[in-house]
Amino acid sequence: MSTIGELLRQWRHRRRLSQLDLALAADVSARHVSLVETGKSNPSADMVLRLAKQLDVPLRERNRLLLAAGFAPRYAERPLDGDALSAARDAVGRVLRAHEPYPALVLDRRWNIAMTNRAVDPFLADVAPELLRPPINMLRLGLDPRGLAPRLVNLDDVRAVLRSRITRQLATAPDAELTALYEELLVPDSTDTPSRPAESDIVIPMIFRFDGRELRLFSTITTFGTPMDITLDEVAIESYYPADPETVAYFTKVDQDQHG
Structure with a gap:
């Protein structure tokens, strides 16, 4: 030690x-x-x-x-679905619901999905069942050929952005399991050919081919400001926004169809 x-x-x-x-x-x-x-x-x-x-x-x-240093730990680690974090979980749930009709989800430090809103469900419809067994890992879900990868028009660009994000995350907080995921899914190879450098745009959208059209989404990340619990320190809300009017129209129509 x-x-x-x-x-x-x-x-x-x-x-x-x-x-x-x-x-x-x-x-x-x-x-x-x-x-x-x-x-x-x-x-x-x-x-x-x-x-x-x-x-x-x-x-x-x-x-x-x-x-x-010979002292007892100061910070508890309680499950997000437990009674101790019910207030925080309810607050997160309100944020997720308020973001509808656009997708939003909660990720832990290893990119496992802890919570989602209803707008995420249609994207999971054709995913292989084995990828949806808990814990559902967002990296594997997005990059595995049995997951969302076939729907991603700009898969190489998305992979390059994820590679940069995970590299920064591991530099900030090393983690053996996340490192293994990086090595499994994100190590560069000869097939990686981003259409442009990741730094060339302010935001690089994810372009999904979905329901016979292309949906362009970009994401933002929200974290707890001053957490005193390990679980809350390590979770983040990933919220997706439409990057063009066509994508806005698609989600607006889906929401109207669902709610009459």
């Missing part, structure tokens, strides 16, 4: 900060940071959390830092 000093040094290097940078941000001396990293000083629990906050360490990993 790594020591608290080793873990803090790893996170500091990951954030590309010097000991002085971290010390100034945390309002401590650079000497103290050095002593903690080399194991010559044992930090208090409050000091561990102060340094972790400046290093933007995820709550799950803050617990690991506390354990390495």
